[in-house]
């Protein structure tokens with residue numbers, strides 16, 4: 001598949017330069033989540049150069065879509081190019097800007113939100129996108145072990161507010177939090 005070639009290219013690049021793409025142990029859970037919840041529409045916060053978007057898009061149905069937000073215009077340009085090369089442009093809509101100002105303007109509804117941008121802003125991203133997430137929809141948060149100190153408020157909210165059923169998955173050096181919206 002074209003998309004697998006592009007994924008391998010990005011993985012190779014990440015070995016040569018600093019490129020904080022989702023790590024394989026967490027990427028496996030990301031793909032599992034897309035499949036387990038039969039996800040169709042994803043809101044991604046933190047595109048970088050499109051690696052996780054391509055991973056998810058590969059597992060969406062034909063009419064599935066990822067709306068992704070990236071603050072860095074250079075990364076966004078590369079993401080667009082990578083997704084096009086992967087043959088997945090039809091499933092990808094990119095917003096360039098700060099998620100904190102972009103999310104309120106997005107009108108779509110989603111059944112998954114993927115949080116992977118500034119770690120101490122996760123709760124703000126979630127609060128802004130919560131009304132766009134369907135009941136029963138899922139929030140996948142990356143790096144919740146490594147950056148736990150920066151997202152205590154986020155973890156407290158999804159674990160203890162009663163608004164989510166939340167599961168932590170430890171992968172050793174890091175972990176992910178998968179939270180299902182209950183309301």
Ligand SMILES: C[S@@+](CC[C@H](N)C(=O)[O-])C[C@H]1O[C@@H](n2cnc3c(N)ncnc32)[C@H](O)[C@@H]1O
Pocket residue numbers: 020021022045046047048049050051052053069070071072075097098099100116117118121
């Ligand atoms: C860890 S990287 C994302 C990796 C990507 N999800 C992947 O696995 O391929 C985080 C990205 O979030 C972007 N970012 C950080 N704060 C942001 C914000 N407030 N709004 C939008 N993007 C942001 C950064 O520029 C960076 O590209």
